[in-house]
Amino acid sequence: MMTEISLNILDVAQNSVRAEASLIEISVMIDTAGDRLTVTIKDNGCGMSEEQVKNVIDPFFTTRTTRKIGLGIPFFKQSAEMTGGSFSIKSELGVGTVTEAVYVLSSIDRMPLGNMTQTIHSLVTMNTHIDFLYTYSADGKEFALDTREFREILGSGDFANPEVSAFIMDFLRENHAEVSDLAE
Amino acid sequence: MKSLDELKAIRDRMKGQVDIREEGSDATRVVVGMATCGIAAGARPVLTAFSNAVQERDLQNVAVVQTGCIGLCMYEPIVEVYKADGEKTTYVKVKPEMVEEIIDQHIIKGNVVTKYTIETAKLG
Numbered sequence: 001m002m003t004e005i006s007l008n009i010l011d012v013a014q015n016s017v018r019a020e021a022s023l024i025e026i027s028v029m030i031d032t033a034g035d036r037l038t039v040t041i042k043d044n045g046c047g048m049s050e051e052q053v054k055n056v057i058d059p060f061f062t063t064r065t066t067r068k069i070g071l072g073i074p075f076f077k078q079s080a081e082m083t084g085g086s087f088s089i090k091s092e093l094g095v096g097t098v099t100e101a102v103y104v105l106s107s108i109d110r111m112p113l114g115n116m117t118q119t120i121h122s123l124v125t126m127n128t129h130i131d132f133l134y135t136y137s138a139d140g141k142e143f144a145l146d147t148r149e150f151r152e153i154l155g156s157g158d159f160a161n162p163e164v165s166a167f168i169m170d171f172l173r174e175n176h177a178e179v180s181d182l183a184e
Numbered sequence: 185m186k187s188l189d190e191l192k193a194i195r196d197r198m199k200g201q202v203d204i205r206e207e208g209s210d211a212t213r214v215v216v217g218m219a220t221c222g223i224a225a226g227a228r229p230v231l232t233a234f235s236n237a238v239q240e241r242d243l244q245n246v247a248v249v250q251t252g253c254i255g256l257c258m259y260e261p262i263v264e265v266y267k268a269d270g271e272k273t274t275y276v277k278v279k280p281e282m283v284e285e286i287i288d289q290h291i292i293k294g295n296v297v298t299k300y301t302i303e304t305a306k307l308g
Contacts, residue, residue, distance in 0.1 A: 162239040
């Protein structure tokens with residue numbers, strides 16, 4: 001079990017990395033009036049068959065040959081459903097996968113959103129060959145991080161460069177704080 | 185709101201700079217296990233601490249990378265350090281507070297911090 005929603009996001013996004021996606025879109029949407037926190041992770045990776053999709057949500061089905069699947073998706077699903085929310089995963093071979101977890105914001109069982117800055121920063125700086133589009137919105141306010149823009153400005157994807165890496169960390173931290181105090 | 189103008193300034197500073205950060209054969213590799221088991225056990229702040237420490241000390245020949253499940257989930261977070269000569273050290277149950285010591289003692293000075301290694305953990 002993870003202790004933060006942001007850790008689930010980091011873990012599930014690693015599946016997209018392994019699926020050889022070239023673009024991973026992550027969105028965190030807070031809707032206070034609707035009492036919902038919605039997390040979407042979408043990739044253009046290799047996708048899964050219908051059979052595989054059924055298997056990834058069942059933690060006990062995993063065998064050694066499908067070990068790369070494991071507990072990540074079941075943890076994510078459980079974290080949303082235990083708040084009274086919902087979970088879905090849609091995938092198509094050769095097209096990609098979309099995972100969505102909806103949390104009831106005010107539920108006592110909703111774990112903290114946690115450190116989204118660290119989650120997105122480590123995804124971006126550790127997988128510089130992949131593009132990320134991250135949007136964080138709360139009740140009408142929002143910001144986006146698009147590594148395609150960074151790539152264009154820099155003329156390269158050197159996000160691990162110390163100065164660039166520090167910029168990405170500050171960019172995330174400051175913009176998170178301006179939109180909502182729910183994420184670190 | 186923090187804007188992208190700052191990134192343009194960084195780009196201008198980077199121009200003309202020779203990239204001396206090469207992951208050649210003399211590089212030390214710090215490999216952090218970032219599968220479900222690692223993340224659940226606290227690998228993310230450990231990874232961030234290593235990245236930050238390497239940046240702060242401006243260590244040009246150290247690469248911090250991530251990997252999947254190493255197969256010893258009960259010892260997570262696991263960090264493997266590969267020195268240039270191929271020597272591998274496995275640190276287990278790593279916490280962010282241990283990172284400075286591992287960097288300063290092992291990666292810079294070459295002395296393995298044995299109290300955090302898997303061999304010591306197995307002795308109980």
